[in-house]
Amino acid sequence: MRRILALARKETYHILRDPRSLMVAIIMPIAMVILYGYAIDMELSDLPVGILDEDQSPASRELVTRMMSSQFIVDAGRLSSREEVEPGFRRGRFRAVVVIPRGFAESLVREPVSRVQVLIDGADATTAAAVDNYLRAAILLFNSGIAAGRPGSAELPMGARVRVLFNPQLESDNFIVPGLVAIVLVMICALLTSIAITREKETGTMEQVLTTPITPRQLVIGKVLPYLLIGSADGALVLLAGRFVFGVPMHGSWWVLAGYSLIYLLIALALGLLISAVAATQRVAMIMALMATLLPTMLLSGFIFPRASMPWPLQWIGQIIPATYYLEVIRGIMLKGRIWFPLEGGVMVGMALLLMAMAVKKFETTME
Amino acid sequence: MTDTVIPILVEGLRKRYGEINALDGLSLRVEHGEIVGLIGPDGAGKTTAMGTVCGLVRPDDGFARVMGLDCREEGQRVKEHIGYMPQRFSLYSDLTVAENLRFFADLFEVSSSERRERQERLMAFSGLAPFLGRRAGALSGGMKQKLALCCTLIHTPDVLILDEPTTGVDVVSRSEFWTILRDLAGEGMALLVSTPYMEEAALFDRLILMHRGRAVASGTPGEVRSRFGQRLLEVTGPGIAKARERIVGLRWPGVDVHRFGDRLHVVHDLEEEDAGIREALARVDVRVGPVEPTIEDTFISLVTHSPEAAG
Numbered sequence: 001m002r003r004i005l006a007l008a009r010k011e012t013y014h015i016l017r018d019p020r021s022l023m024v025a026i027i028m029p030i031a032m033v034i035l036y037g038y039a040i041d042m043e044l045s046d047l048p049v050g051i052l053d054e055d056q057s058p059a060s061r062e063l064v065t066r067m068m069s070s071q072f073i074v075d076a077g078r079l080s081s082r083e084e085v086e087p088g089f090r091r092g093r094f095r096a097v098v099v100i101p102r103g104f105a106e107s108l109v110r111e112p113v114s115r116v117q118v119l120i121d122g123a124d125a126t127t128a129a130a131v132d133n134y135l136r137a138a139i140l141l142f143n144s145g146i147a148a149g150r151p152g153s154a155e156l157p158m159g160a161r162v163r164v165l166f167n168p169q170l171e172s173d174n175f176i177v178p179g180l181v182a183i184v185l186v187m188i189c190a191l192l193t194s195i196a197i198t199r200e201k202e203t204g205t206m207e208q209v210l211t212t213p214i215t216p217r218q219l220v221i222g223k224v225l226p227y228l229l230i231g232s233a234d235g236a237l238v239l240l241a242g243r244f245v246f247g248v249p250m251h252g253s254w255w256v257l258a259g260y261s262l263i264y265l266l267i268a269l270a271l272g273l274l275i276s277a278v279a280a281t282q283r284v285a286m287i288m289a290l291m292a293t294l295l296p297t298m299l300l301s302g303f304i305f306p307r308a309s310m311p312w313p314l315q316w317i318g319q320i321i322p323a324t325y326y327l328e329v330i331r332g333i334m335l336k337g338r339i340w341f342p343l344e345g346g347v348m349v350g351m352a353l354l355l356m357a358m359a360v361k362k363f364e365t366t367m368e
Numbered sequence: 369m370t371d372t373v374i375p376i377l378v379e380g381l382r383k384r385y386g387e388i389n390a391l392d393g394l395s396l397r398v399e400h401g402e403i404v405g406l407i408g409p410d411g412a413g414k415t416t417a418m419g420t421v422c423g424l425v426r427p428d429d430g431f432a433r434v435m436g437l438d439c440r441e442e443g444q445r446v447k448e449h450i451g452y453m454p455q456r457f458s459l460y461s462d463l464t465v466a467e468n469l470r471f472f473a474d475l476f477e478v479s480s481s482e483r484r485e486r487q488e489r490l491m492a493f494s495g496l497a498p499f500l501g502r503r504a505g506a507l508s509g510g511m512k513q514k515l516a517l518c519c520t521l522i523h524t525p526d527v528l529i530l531d532e533p534t535t536g537v538d539v540v541s542r543s544e545f546w547t548i549l550r551d552l553a554g555e556g557m558a559l560l561v562s563t564p565y566m567e568e569a570a571l572f573d574r575l576i577l578m579h580r581g582r583a584v585a586s587g588t589p590g591e592v593r594s595r596f597g598q599r600l601l602e603v604t605g606p607g608i609a610k611a612r613e614r615i616v617g618l619r620w621p622g623v624d625v626h627r628f629g630d631r632l633h634v635v636h637d638l639e640e641e642d643a644g645i646r647e648a649l650a651r652v653d654v655r656v657g658p659v660e661p662t663i664e665d666t667f668i669s670l671v672t673h674s675p676e677a678a679g
Contacts (some may be wrong), residue, residue, distance in 0.1 A: 002474055002477055003474060003475050003477065005474070006470075006471055006474030006475055009471075010460065010463065010471050011465070013460075013462065013463055013467060014460070014462060014463075017462045018462065023663050027542070029577075061597040197377065203458065203460065203461075204454060204456040204457070206455050207424065207458055207477065208452070208454060208458035208519075210424060211423070211424065211447060211450065212447060212472065212475040212476055213423045213444050213445070213447040213448050213476065213477075214475050215444065217656060314429040
C-alpha cells in the first residue's frame with residue numbers, strides 16, 4: 001500500500017509539473033465540450049430559407065408564418081419567381097426554398113392532397129436532411145391542424161434538431177454530450193497512462209524502479225491511480241457542462257452512471273498500459289493511443305454516425321470498441337433512466353478484466 | 369549481516385541475445401567489505417552481468433545469488449538487499465532531491481524515522497544537504513551521481529551494484545565518489561562496480577577483466593598485472609611517432625606497439641627482440657626502458673594472445 005501511494009504521489013508531481021500533461025488533462029476536455037457542443041448547435045440554427053408564395057392567400061401566409069416561427073430557420077426573403085431559385089442557391093442566399101403553388105388555399109379545401117414544393121441545397125447533406133425533416137414536420141403539423149379544424153394551432157416540435165440528425169425514434173435526446181464523455185474518458189486515460197509509462201522507459205527510471213522490491217501489481221496500480229482520478233474529474237466536468245450549459249437531461253441516477261463509468265475507465269487505463277508495454281517511445285505511444293481510442297470511438301462507436309447505417313465489417317469492428325457499449329449505457333441512463341444493462345455491462349466488465357489481466361501479465365514479462 | 373553468507377556469488381552465467389553471447393560462462397564473487405571491479409570495453413557484458421544479479425535479466429544458464437538468495441527464484445527478496453545504480457542517470461529530473469529520496473525510501477518501505485536518520489547521514493557525506501529542495505534535473509553531473517548513489521543507499525543494502533558510476537563525471541567528483549565507496553566498504557558493504565577506465569583499476573580490491581562475456585583475468589590489481597607474461601618496453605620523448613614507425617617497420621610478428629597518450633608500450637616475448645628494438649630506436653629522439661605492465665597492457669595482452677579469448 002505504501003509503495004502504491006508513493007508511486008501515485010510521485011506521478012501526481014509529474015502531472016502537476018508538466019504543463020503538457022496538464023493541458024491534455026484539463027484543456028482538452030473543455031475544448032472538446034465547447035467545440036462539439038457549440039459546433040453542432042450552430043450548424044442547425046438560423047438556417048436561411050426562402051419562400052416563393054405564388055398563392056398569396058391567408059392559408060399560404062399562415063403556413064409560412066408557422067414555418068418561420070422557429071429559431072432554426074430564418075426568413076431569407078421572398079422570391080418573386082422561379083427564376084430566382086437557382087441563382088439564390090448558387091450565391092448561398094438560402095439553404096432551401098419553399099414553393100407554395102398557385103391554388104394552394106383552394107386545393108386545401110377541395111382536394112384530398114395539397115402540394116407544396118420544397119427545394120433543398122444538397123451540397124451539405126447533413127443540413128439538407130435537417131431542413132428537410134424540419135419542414136416536413138412543420139407541414140405535417142399544419143396539416144393535422146387543418147384536419148382538426150383549427151389550422152396552425154399546434155405547437156412546433158422544439159426537439160426537431162436532434163431528431164432529424166440522429167435517431168428519429170428517440171425524441172429530444174441529446175447524443176453529443178454522453179458521447180463526449182465516452183471519448184474524453186477513453187482518450188485521456190489511455191493517452192496519459194501510456195505516455196507516463198513509456199516516459200519512464202525512455203528515461204531509464206523504470207529500470208531503477210524495477211530494481212526495488214515493488215511487485216508488478218503494485219506498480220500498475222500506483223501508476224494508474226492518479227489517471228483514474230483525472231479521468232473521473234474530466235468525465236464529471238464534461239457531464240456537468242452538458243447538464244448545465246447544454247441542458248442535457250439526466251433521467252437516471254448519477255451513482256449508476258458513476259459505476260458504469262468506472263468500469264469504462266478501467267478499460268481505458270488497461271488499454272493505456274498495454275500500449276505502453278508495446279511502444280518504445282512516448283511519441284509512438286501517443287500515436288498508438290490516439291489511433292486505438294480517438295478514431296474508432298469517434299467514427300465507429302455510434303458517437304455521431306449511427307452504427308445501423310454502416311457496412312457490416314465496420315459494424316463488426318464497432319463491436320470490439322468499448323465505447324460502443326458505454327455509449328448505450330450512458331445514453332440509456334441519462335436519457336431513459338435505465339439502471340440495468342446486462343449485455344453492455346457484462347461485455348464491459350469482461351473487457352476490463354481481460355485487458356487488465358493482459359496488462360499485468362505483459363508487465364510481469366517485461367520486468368524480467 | 370552474517371559473515372557466513374557470500375554477498376554476491378555468480379557461477380557460470382550464460383546469456384544470449386540472438387547471435388551475441390552477452391555472457392559466456394561468467395563466475396565471480398564479492399565478499400563483505402570488498403570493492404570488486406568489472407573492467408572491460410563497451411559490449412564486454414558488464415551491464416548484462418549486473419542486470420542478472422539485480423534480477424533484471426534472466427540468465428539462460430548458471431546462477432547468481434545475493435546474500436544466499438537465488439536472484440531468479442527469490443527476485444523480490446533479493447532486491448531488498450541490493451542497491452543498484454544504472455549507467456544512465458535514472459532518477460526523476462522533475463522531482464526534488466528530497467522527493468526522489470522519499471520515493472525510493474517508500475518503495476523499499478523504510479520506516480519514516482529510519483528514513484530521516486538515514487537521509488541526514490547520506491546528505492552529510494554526499495554534500496547534497498544544501499540542495500534538498502532543488503530539482504534533480506538542475507544538479508551538476510557529479511551531484512546527480514551522488515544523488516543516485518544516495519537513493520540506492522536509502523534502504524541500507526548489503527550489496528551495492530554500480531554500473532559505470534564515474535563515466536562522464538569530472539575528476540574531482542570522481543575522487544570524492546571513490547572516497548564514499550571506500551567508506552561504504554569499510555562499513556562491510558559488498559560493492560560490485562563496473563568501469564571502462566583501466567586507470568581506475570588500482571582503486572579496486574579485486575578486478576575482473578571482462579571480454580566477450582567472460583572473465584579473462586581476475587584477482588587483485590597486482591595479481592592481474594602479473595598475468596602479463598610478456599616483456600614490455602616503454603618509449604617516451606618527442607620522437608615517439610617516428611619510433612612507432614621504426615618498430616612497425618621491423619615487421620616482427622611477436623612485437624606489438626600500443627600508444628597511451630605521450631608514451632608507447634612495446635610488447636614482445638624474446639630478449640633478442642628487446643635488443644633489436646633498442647637498436648632500431650638508437651638514433652630516434654626517445655628514451656627507452658623496461659616498465660611494469662599496467663592493467664591495460666595486461667588486458668590487451670590477454671585478449672590478443674590467449675586463443676580462447678581471441679576466438
